[in-house]
């Protein structure tokens with residue numbers, strides 16, 4: 001019996017042709033090409049069903065709808081939710097209107113944003129900062145008062161700084177899809193909408209901490225980490241532990257010898273690849289809790305790789321030795337399908353640390 | 362009439378209505394009855410306290426946050442205690458053309474309160490609302506289910522006198 | 527041009543009751559459709575009638591019906607949009623309150639055509655008293671055998687449910703309405719999928735306006751061709767116009783599409799002209815969302831011909847010199863009205879009603895309101911005007927649902943046609959902020 005492979009469809013994005021499965025979105029097709037061709041995404045989050053379509057950061061122009069019907073689409077479309085058609089021609093960073101509109105989206109997202117980056121924990125790993133840096137204007141035309149909210153604790157581990165929220169709804173989808181009892185949601189409407197638990201009920205769920213990782217800005221932050229550090233002074237390593245609740249595969253962030261926080265692992269689009277439980281995230285803050293696999297691959301665009309962090313200089317060396325000595329095969333067969341999360345490919349796990357046997361620096 | 366909020370349970374008559382409302386929607390789609398039930402609850406208690414919203418959530422077998430999300434989205438629900446009569450005054454353009462702003466100023470002055478406030482005697486709460494679909498008969502306000510249209514100063518005097526009794 | 531289809535019997539005493547409505551020929555369309563026509567036959571007549579959606583977008587109703595997906599074993603739904611919240615529009619309120627059985631008859635015929643066994647009328651919650659009127663009428667129709675199980679012995683079952691909204695203009699947008707009907711926040715959905723494929727409860731659904739559905743009874747009784755013969759070209763039939771503002775006779779009027787705007791405005795049959803001693807300054811012809819036009823552009827086309835009350839004629843000239851029929855909310859401004867103040871008022875409305883899902887509308891509507899508030903209150907500066915134009919342009923076309931456009935158009939059009947008035951507010955703040963102050967510069971008053 002021959003495998004019945006779905007007929008691939010051809011799309012051209014910014015002049016580059018790519019073949020994808022039918023039903024793929026323009027954004028995913030563009031990510032396959034990579035680089036500048038991939039539109040920015042502030043609300044879409046591949047692991048979260050139903051996400052996308054809201055922020056409008058990913059708008060692109062469809063210059064030809066399909067081979068069958070090559071008419072252009074009248075409006076810019078949200079690439080994160082628009083499926084490709086065979087013969088579709090898309091313009092992203094090659095289109096003036098797209099770039100102007102993107103500038104406008106940055107401006108809209110920033111008018112009510114506090115711009116408190118110097119004191120924000122997310123600084124350095126903030127999607128909004130990156131988006132504004134890559135696509136925005138240097139000045140603002142907004143002279144009115146900005147919307148502000150009080151900071152709130154959502155349970156013992158998570159702090160909500162609503163003033164920074166861009167209402168991407170990612171945390172709501174996360175709460176909806178990975179926890180059975182959602183107590184966290186969007187209240188109010190329009191620009192008075194807020195993320196809240198209404199009467200500040202604690203988010204008491206094993207997986208609630210993941211809302212921190214999905215938040216594109218510094219609106220949801222880890223209280224066990226807050227103000228401890230600037231992300232560019234920290235060093236992430238991939239690590240795992242035997243966890244009865246989740247896969248136990250995490251990124252552990254060091255400052256010197258100290259574990260200052262634990263997060264889920266992310267792919268190059270800043271999306272969590274597997275959600276982790278609160279025990280791993282909030283309570284395992286000792287190196288001895290973890291089996292270190294090696295330095296986390298950091299995407300080119302991150303400030304972490306931009307100047308401070310070099311994977312080949314991982315210190316202190318006891319970590320490397322520990323990692324090399326205790327690395328065991330990670331059970332990749334765990335069923336996480338109920339989390340709606342794609343499995344990591346085994347290639348992500350090199351059996352030994354690439355530099356474990358290097359001479360001491 | 363507004364009842365005091367000590368027991369959170371529908372009256373037997375309302376409980377029956379509530380059940381009928383839930384049964385109208387297809388099986389497993391009972392959440393559809395949320396807005397009707399919130400209206401029914403507000404009719405009984407005058408406003409929606411968290412306890413009332415939790416009660417409605419339990420009736421529909423949904424999370425409390427799902428009720429809060431909805432109740433805070435729609436403007437008709439009072440999330441704080443209100444006076445006996447809530448005057449919902451239309452402030453939208455077409456009514457303004459018919460003299461809506463002038464009558465509104467008069468009403469505020471008469472009651473001695475601003476939008477969002479309640480008179481000291483707890484009789485009247487004033488709320489600003491958007492177009493009530495009665496623009497040709499403006500100025501308009503609504504109290505509970507009753508529309509008061511083609512308002513003039515005299516009419517306002519009459520209505521307030523009537524309701525103050 | 528006095529042909530009346532919907533409001534023919536509106537003044538008959540007791541028409542809100544089943545008995546009187548029935549005596550005036552009510553429910554004959556249900557009998558005709560269910561006993562003598564196939565569902566497809568009903569769709570065919572409505573298609574022939576060419577009736578266009580009366581909720582604002584003007585999409586042909588018959589065509590919408592024929593797009594409804596019909597997968598095996600999946601229920602289909604008809605939802606009537608009675609959320610009527612567009613400022614300047616009050617026709618559905620008027621129709622439902624005075625002649626509820628007309629809507630119910632239309633709902634039965636339309637549901638039959640679409641194969642729906644459970645249909646909904648989503649009424650804005652503020653109209654609770656109208657909901658009670660409709661529920662009473664439904665009970666009467668049911669008692670008479672026109673609703674419920676096995677209608678007229680045909681084997682066709684239909685249940686009608688009146689569902690209250692909770693106070694949100696956005697729930698007039700059809701996918702927000704469906705979300706709301708499912709007991710959720712009224713956040714519009716991303717499209718596709720369209721309701722015709724995945725609507726209420728993810729099942730194929732048709733959403734139509736009250737007035738659209740109410741035409742179905744007449745069309746079945748008299749035939750699609752007879753309906754198409756009324757009106758002009760693609761603007762067939764009659765339209766309910768909600769007239770408000772500075773006119774002698776505000777109210778709801780049924781007109782045959784094609785009446786000249788000027789005639790509608792000045793004839794005693796309709797608006798009766800501008801109130802005594804005043805002149806027309808500006809007009810919003812289709813509800814607050816459509817572009818405002820100055821007096822000289824609303825009554826005449828660019829080529830000097832009279833502008834007519836049709837979809838095509840009102841939009842003649844595009845947004846440069848034209849507007850839209852929209853929902854038929856006809857708001858008239860005389861020279862005492864301040865365009866800046868009204869524009870601020872409208873933009874406050876859209877800011878207040880934005881659901882807040884997408885960033886251009888959530889942030890842009892608030893921005894425009896604040897800038898307009900500043901200008902109206904004497905704190906504006908000249909560059910604010912271009913800023914407004916630019917913000918409106920950046921919202922338009924970039925949002926999930928058309929509320930973004932609806933917020934942008936009134937601002938853009940007011941500045942396009944009344945720029946001098948905005949400038950005067952900025953250059954003469956002391957004068958402009960006097961109570962009742964209005965720009966008295968050069969204006970083409972009619």
Ligand SMILES: Cc1cc2nc3c(=O)[nH]c(=O)nc-3n(C[C@H](O)[C@H](O)[C@H](O)COP(=O)(O)O)c2cc1C
Pocket residue numbers: 578579580581582583584585587607608609610611612695696697698699700701733734735736738739927928929932
């Ligand atoms: C913001 C917004 C508000 C709307 N409000 C209404 C409304 O109150 N009533 C209505 O019938 N249609 C309204 N519409 C149009 C509906 O989305 C939809 O097009 C209409 O109900 C379809 O019915 P029709 O084809 O019979 O007009 C609104 C659209 C938008 C974008």
Ligand code: SF4
Pocket residue numbers: 164165166167168169170171172195214215216217219220
């Ligand atoms: S808190 Fe963060 S994740 Fe949640 S909606 Fe706001 S920006 Fe998005």
Ligand code: SF4
Pocket residue numbers: 696713714879880881882883884885887888925926927928929930
């Ligand atoms: S355009 Fe406005 S109302 Fe429509 S979905 Fe976006 S935020 Fe909501």
Ligand code: FES
Pocket residue numbers: 040041042043044052053054055056057058059078079080081
């Ligand atoms: S990423 Fe596509 S709209 Fe937000």
Ligand code: FES
Pocket residue numbers: 451452453454455456457491492493494495496497499501613614615
């Ligand atoms: S503007 Fe007041 S009812 Fe429409």
